[in-house]
Amino acid sequence: MxxxxxxxxxxxxxxxxxxxxxxxxxxxxxxxxxxxxxxxxxxxxxxxxxxxxxxxxxxxxxxxxxxxxxxxxxxxxxxxxxxxxxxxxxxxxxxxxxxxxxxxxxxxxxxxxxxxxxxxxxxxxxxxxxxxxxxxxxxxxxxxxxxxxxxxxxxxxxxxxxxxxxxxxxxxxxxxxxxxRISTLCSQARPARVNQALPSADAEPLRSQTLDSIPSHISSAVDHLIFLLDRSVALRVSNIPQQSAESSSLDRTSSKKPVPARVAVLFSGGIDSTTCAFLAHKHIPPNEPIDLLNIAFENPRKIRVQVDGNLGGINKKNAKGLRGGIPLGGQLSGRYDPNFLVPDRNTGLSELEELRRLCPGRQWNFVEIDVPYVEYQAAQPVVKSIMWPCQTNMDLSLAMALYFAACGVGKVRTSPAAQPHPYTSPARVLINGLGSDELLGGYGRHRTAYSTGGWQAVVDELQLELDRIPTRNLGRDDRVISAHGKETRHPFLSLDVVNFLVGLPVHMKMDPRLEAGIGDKMLLRLAAHRMGLVEASTRKKRAMQFGTHAARMEVGVADGGGTLLAGIIS
CATH class of the missing domain: 3.60.20 (Glutamine Phosphoribosylpyrophosphate, subunit 1, domain 1)
Structure with a gap:
């Protein structure tokens, strides 16, 4: 064990x-x-x-x-x-x-x-x-x-x-x-069932269709979610034994030894990881840095698309924005390797600036963990053995991202235009935002369920999500991250948070009638907006394997576990 x-x-x-x-x-x-x-x-x-x-x-x-x-x-x-x-x-x-x-x-x-x-x-x-x-x-x-x-x-x-x-x-x-698992003497030994109550036929969506105002019937739920998440994060970032400062490679030339980070966040710049990072800031000593681990893979298929055009029938929606939100011809073109300007790198850098504005005085170590294709290939046999008995291509994509994140070897910059310095994160606790999509209706399939079966179909899908949480990927993630002597912690999967969210009526958590970035995970978005995370609150969902370019690393590889001809990849 x-x-x-x-x-x-x-x-x-x-x-x-x-x-x-x-x-x-x-x-x-x-x-x-x-x-x-x-x-x-x-x-x-x-x-x-x-x-x-x-x-x-x-x-x-x-x-x-x-x-x-x-x-x-x-x-x-x-x-x-x-x-x-x-x-x-x-x-x-x-x-x-x-x-x-x-x-x-x-x-x-x-x-x-x-x-x-x-x-x-x-x-x-x-x-x-x-x-x-x-x-x-x-x-x-x-x-x-x-x-x-x-x-x-x-x-x-x-x-x-x-x-x-x-x-x-x-x-x-x-x-x-x-x-x-459950008995009359221990009713909290497993998550409660999803609330089956459905909204009335004339239930109105957010009046302004934005996150600027919170309807009165949701306001207390927003406040209670902030309270529970704040407590969950506090419990998971407090009282961690301090390791030797020698484990940190940042600024080794300084005469004053830096305080090493004890906590790192798996950070994409999305609403889940940003909320966790912001709440962690409230409970970690102000002189202590927090590491934001941001992963980017050198993906030959994506690079070839950039060079050769729409290779393999990739549709325009998926090809759009391969260079992300930072223009390669602008100020950063000479500072960042375009092969690693993946979507999560760009949103991570954008959200880093919001955290710096909201948390002045905090040292945020934005750790750029760039994984060249040759390193990806070399690590494959190791990661496959660690993640076993999980063995699909999607398992591999996610496991590879977590493996290199837990390793923590990358570089940091004092500003976006500065030259990077080598850095290895000494943090042994990794905070992960996993769970919010399952609990709050953050996946596209929740919107699809509403389109095909209305609110009842959404409730059924949320129950299925809850039932699948134990079997989908948590054990795999634990094996991969612990291979580096690290531990991942999940604030959204505190039983207190889980039972609160599954107990709420579905229309208080999400609203598929509203556009993406508003209606999905609506309750969390309102909570983030109330805390001041305005930019993060409207950021759309992006799966980790796609945001890091860990998926489909080679032409002809599909996500589900098989190999397809390049011409039919979409």
Whole structure:
């Protein structure tokens, strides 16, 4: 379990089952220290014989003081609360986190992912060829000896070791029990269902069709969203142990050592990442920089389009703006390599200026992470093995962007016209805006659903989005980012934020009758506008793989997992 460079430890347990079978339990953890005043090594072992490995951070559901290590607190709480086997399925502490836990009193192994699947946990179920139960949070790619799959978030799994007999592969099913994720004593163990209320037929859209004024029936929801997001970000950027300033490569010639950044934001300049960055500014000491990680890939297909024209039948809408919002013939043409002026670079630079205006005195390190095509090719085998068992081309596009972002190697400038300086981000916490599109109707398919089926179709699509969050990409992202000894945190996926948003009627969150950049994620846009993020509030949605040019890196490659002829790419 876990993936970090700070400490590694192993704990082994040997016991005899009631059927005379010798059982070996082998716990290993590689620790990334991000909480508490002192290093604490996993696995957490108690005198009674209990052992815990877990992958994640505690922000809700268990009170952890700044000086405490949350893993120690979780381990102690579980050991105290789980004295009775009958009590185990009903304890909230079991139902909210990703863990592998051996409970010595009952001689059972409990394991689960957190209800939203924010942390990776892969499982190999015993079979004839490899009759072992393996639970890991990292991957080394496909292997003939075992077959890993993502552990489902629907259940808490318990394995009764005393029921083992004979061949483990044949007796395994009789030892395994699936516990429900939710109970009457723990109603907050998973997200609530999407509110089914529909607006009346005569419900009016925003009167001005802009974000300048907030209708009275939405105003309190806007304020509460700001409050919940602010608290969620605060919990995720506070009390992070400071690393050595030597890890920062910025301004090494200065006699005064710079304060290294502890927090970085995966930053495209869109509304999600900008909102996270702005709220992080409120809770990070003013003398401490915040790193904005901005990714750009050298994409041969895009470059060839620029040179040769509309290659492969790419339509004008997709070809438009390949050079982005910064004119290559203007002031910046000699400062920025045009091969890396991808859409996310341009919007990121624009939004950087808004953050500087709103947050004077804050040092924003806009980290230009440029990935030449040869580096992309060289990293492919590594990233494919880390992201396994995810294996589509879209998985690869997203994983590559996150892999290089987590690496954090790039350059920074003191101003748009300045020469860049090499910089490696020392931040070990990466803030990610993922989740807002699923919760607030930010995808084009939500608008399509309204066109084909009205408000009910939108509600159904939002429920589907919520149901898919645990299975789509969070485990993959966790494996890729943790490969660099970093951790990604998702303010929009706090259960408090999630349950608030799914509880709102659909027309308070989005309005597909309004144009893109207004109606999609309308509630968040109104909140951002109220906080002063005027430019960010109207920025349209752009998928990361397209904004960074990580998708379709070669002529003939489609996103869905197959290869198409260049002439039919659109």
């Amino acid at each position: 876990c993936a970090g460079p700070d400490a590694q430890h192993r704990h082994q347990i040997t016991l005899e089952s009631d059927n005379g079978i010798t059982i070996h339990l082998d716990f290993f953890a590689s620790e990334l220290r991000l909480r508490g005043d002192a290093p604490v090594v996993q696995p957490h072992v108690h005198e009674g014989g209990d052992a815990l490995c877990w992958n994640g951070e505690i922000f809700e559901g268990l009170d952890v003081r700044p000086e405490e290590n949350d893993g120690t607190k979780l381990s102690t709480t579980m050991s105290q609360e789980l004295r009775s086997v009958s009590a185990i399925p009903h304890r909230p502490v079991v139902r909210r986190y990703a863990f592998v836990y051996y409970h010595h009193l009952s001689r059972r192994l409990f394991f689960a992912r957190d209800p939203l699947g924010r942390r990776s946990l892969l499982v190999h179920w015993p079979n004839r060829e490899f009759p072992y139960l393996l639970l890991v949070s990292v991957s080394i790619g496909p292997d003939n000896s075992h077959e890993f799959t993502e552990l489902s978030t629907k259940h808490i799994y318990t394995f009764d070791l005393d029921r083992l007999h004979g061949d483990p592969a044949s007796s395994f099913d009789g030892c395994l029990e699936l516990l429900p």
